[in-house]
Amino acid sequence: MKARSVSVLGGETRDKEGKNVTFREMGKMFGIDFQKKYGKSLFFLGWHEIRETLYEALPPGVVDFGRRYASYDDQGADGVIVNFKDGSSVRARMLIGADGYFSKVRRQMLDDGPPEFTGNIMWRARFPLRQEFSTDRTRWWKENLDSFGGRFAVIFPIDKDHVTFVANAPVEHLHRHNLPFQADTSRSVQEDVYEKDNLQRCLTVFHDFDERLLEVLRDTDPSTVTEHGLYERPVAKMPDEGWCRGNVTIIGDAAHAGLPNGQGLNLAIEDGAVLGWHVREGGVTPEALQKFNAERGPRVREVLTKGLDNNTGPEKIRVIYETTFRPVQGDRPGVQEHSAAVPEPGTAGQQVYAGVPFRQWLSPNGQWRVRPIREEEVGAVARLQAQAFHESSSFAPLDSLLYYVFQGEVLSGLQQKMKYSHKDGFCCLVASAASDPDKIVGVVEVSLQGEKEELNCLAEKGFAEESYAYVACMAVDRNARRGGAASALLGAAERMAGKWQQNWVLLHVYGDNFPGIRLYHRNGYADLHIDPEWWGFMGRRRRVLMAKSASVFSVGRSVQSISTNVLKMMQQQSWQEQQEQGQL
Numbered sequence: 001m002k003a004r005s006v007s008v009l010g011g012e013t014r015d016k017e018g019k020n021v022t023f024r025e026m027g028k029m030f031g032i033d034f035q036k037k038y039g040k041s042l043f044f045l046g047w048h049e050i051r052e053t054l055y056e057a058l059p060p061g062v063v064d065f066g067r068r069y070a071s072y073d074d075q076g077a078d079g080v081i082v083n084f085k086d087g088s089s090v091r092a093r094m095l096i097g098a099d100g101y102f103s104k105v106r107r108q109m110l111d112d113g114p115p116e117f118t119g120n121i122m123w124r125a126r127f128p129l130r131q132e133f134s135t136d137r138t139r140w141w142k143e144n145l146d147s148f149g150g151r152f153a154v155i156f157p158i159d160k161d162h163v164t165f166v167a168n169a170p171v172e173h174l175h176r177h178n179l180p181f182q183a184d185t186s187r188s189v190q191e192d193v194y195e196k197d198n199l200q201r202c203l204t205v206f207h208d209f210d211e212r213l214l215e216v217l218r219d220t221d222p223s224t225v226t227e228h229g230l231y232e233r234p235v236a237k238m239p240d241e242g243w244c245r246g247n248v249t250i251i252g253d254a255a256h257a258g259l260p261n262g263q264g265l266n267l268a269i270e271d272g273a274v275l276g277w278h279v280r281e282g283g284v285t286p287e288a289l290q291k292f293n294a295e296r297g298p299r300v301r302e303v304l305t306k307g308l309d310n311n312t313g314p315e316k317i318r319v320i321y322e323t324t325f326r327p328v329q330g331d332r333p334g335v336q337e338h339s340a341a342v343p344e345p346g347t348a349g350q351q352v353y354a355g356v357p358f359r360q361w362l363s364p365n366g367q368w369r370v371r372p373i374r375e376e377e378v379g380a381v382a383r384l385q386a387q388a389f390h391e392s393s394s395f396a397p398l399d400s401l402l403y404y405v406f407q408g409e410v411l412s413g414l415q416q417k418m419k420y421s422h423k424d425g426f427c428c429l430v431a432s433a434a435s436d437p438d439k440i441v442g443v444v445e446v447s448l449q450g451e452k453e454e455l456n457c458l459a460e461k462g463f464a465e466e467s468y469a470y471v472a473c474m475a476v477d478r479n480a481r482r483g484g485a486a487s488a489l490l491g492a493a494e495r496m497a498g499k500w501q502q503n504w505v506l507l508h509v510y511g512d513n514f515p516g517i518r519l520y521h522r523n524g525y526a527d528l529h530i531d532p533e534w535w536g537f538m539g540r541r542r543r544v545l546m547a548k549s550a551s552v553f554s555v556g557r558s559v560q561s562i563s564t565n566v567l568k569m570m571q572q573q574s575w576q577e578q579q580e581q582g583q584l
């Protein structure tokens with residue numbers, strides 16, 4: 001996580017018009033230098049990146065997506081039956097409800113009502129880093145400079161390549177503009193009922209804020225903006241008997257949802273670490289759960305109640321920073337070792353694809369999954385690509401015939417690429433909705449390349465490279481467009497580029513494909529080269545070569561440096577093939 005994170009120098013606060021800017025250094029408060037005193041510093045990392053890093057570290061088969069928990073039946077010594085909404089159920093020795101602040105597990109276990117609506121609404125979205133926003137600071141706009149009351153917005157980095165904005169407003173501001181909002185705590189997940197209008201609603205509420213902030217909001221892809229109410233479970237109402245009963249416990253926000261003051265996820269991760277330690281010590285038993293609960297209650301209470309005011313602030317910092325955790329695996333604190341029972345990530349049946357361990361990639365909003373194509377899916381994928389790339393003939397009677405010929409060509413092209421491309425230098429990735437994982441709605445191909453022309457374009461900009469990752473043949477089903485599937489595919493292709501240790505991802509887009517160009521710009525791609533004008537005179541469509549620095553993805557789990565050798569082998573291979581075919 002640390003390798004993917006960013007550290008910031010500090011936070012810049014300004015009033016809502018963008019004036020009266022003040023700067024506060026990060027990691028220093030109440031005269032305490034966190035690094036000097038505790039040897040620890042703050043770092044920023046997005047929720048999606050954290051989730052992805054944890055997911056990648058797990059052995060294969062541990063996470064099962066696409067099932068919605070419904071209820072449980074604790075059968076004492078026989079364990080617990082967990083029932084899912086699709087009618088299936090499993091018997092387990094223990095149930096840990098980490099299902100967020102509308103927890104259904106909690107509802108059944110404690111029946112103590114929903115969390116309380118704080119009266120505030122939040123909008124959030126992440127987007128690629130823009131030139132004007134360095135990742136070295138957080139940027140705040142506040143209606144009330146002295147407090148977190150009223151409307152405020154913040155833009156902060158979440159990794160080396162992305163920033164996010166969070167905008168908060170009391171619900172009255174929506175009502176003032178006749179915009180409805182109904183806090184609905186009967187759900188098991190966050191409400192996001194205005195989905196399509198989220199961005200517009202946010203812009204309406206923040207209409208009188210600094211134009212610089214509004215410009216960022218207007219420029220954000222509306223489909224990525226979420227809106228939800230802010231809820232909490234006040235510490236005063238924490239259940240005296242703790243958060244476990246028999247074989248069942250709740251952790252994270254399901255147990256103790258505080259206000260978003262930077263500790264919620266930290267406490268959830270701590271819960272996991274402490275629970276892991278007790279299970280290691282006491283086995284998968286109700287006693288281990290009881291001990292976990294007894295230990296966590298006081299700490300959670302302390303972290304959530306000690307505020308960042310002058311009286312309790314220094315104490316809170318001490319409470320957060322001085323704590324150390326017992327190791328879940330291995331014997332040394334802070335060192336994670338894999339026990340024999342837990343396979344190393346990347347082994348034991350995990351799919352090694354295009355030279356790197358790859359299971360599936362989740363889009364930041366959790367809506368899309370991207371994974372390598374399966375052999376039996378080649379036909380469906382070729383159909384998708386053919387639909388996207390087929391250009392209708394002006395002679396209608398021939399059109400369907402030409403379409404089928406074209407589809408056949410696409411199919412055989414894809415089969416050839418999958419069969420003959422070097423296995424560590426080509427991959428075809430497919431996207432599906434998380435709710436319908438078997439239906440492919442998008443595809444992209446990414447390969448390791450070293451074309452002179454493209455390398456020269458990079459060199460002209462001062463980047464001397466020997467190779468790059470090339471994205472091609474991206475297609476998204478008509479019905480799934482404008483929902484973020486294309487960005488999810490690009491994100492996964494960039495991950496692949498990072499795993500191949502490439503610094504650049506390159507792609508071509510036709511100069512008259514404006515939606516495509518917008519999509520790539522929004523995803524952080526910059527124009528590198530445009531085909532010369534005379535191409536147009538010769539009846540050829542001019543293309544734009546676009547590039548994105550993928551260095552941020554290279555810091556993931558380290559893989560053997562394969563790319564240069566693979567590229568050489570690929571070049572040699574294709575040279576040999578051409579020679580055999582008498583073309584050279």
Ligand SMILES: Cc1cc2nc3c(=O)[nH]c(=O)nc-3n(C[C@H](O)[C@H](O)[C@H](O)COP(=O)(O)OP(=O)(O)OC[C@H]3O[C@@H](n4cnc5c(N)ncnc54)[C@H](O)[C@@H]3O)c2cc1C
Nearest residue numbers: 068069098099100188252253254260262263264265266268
């Ligand atoms: C605006 C904002 C900013 C924040 N900033 C910070 C910060 O800077 N630092 C920090 O530490 N914390 C922060 N937090 C808090 C942090 O996001 C939460 O504390 C943290 O996500 C809690 O993790 P969790 O795993 O317990 O719950 P969640 O992250 O809510 O995860 C619960 C999961 O359970 C799933 N689920 C729910 N019901 C079911 C069901 N029936 N079946 C199957 N799955 C289900 C959900 O889909 C979800 O994936 C912030 C929160 C907000 C709202």
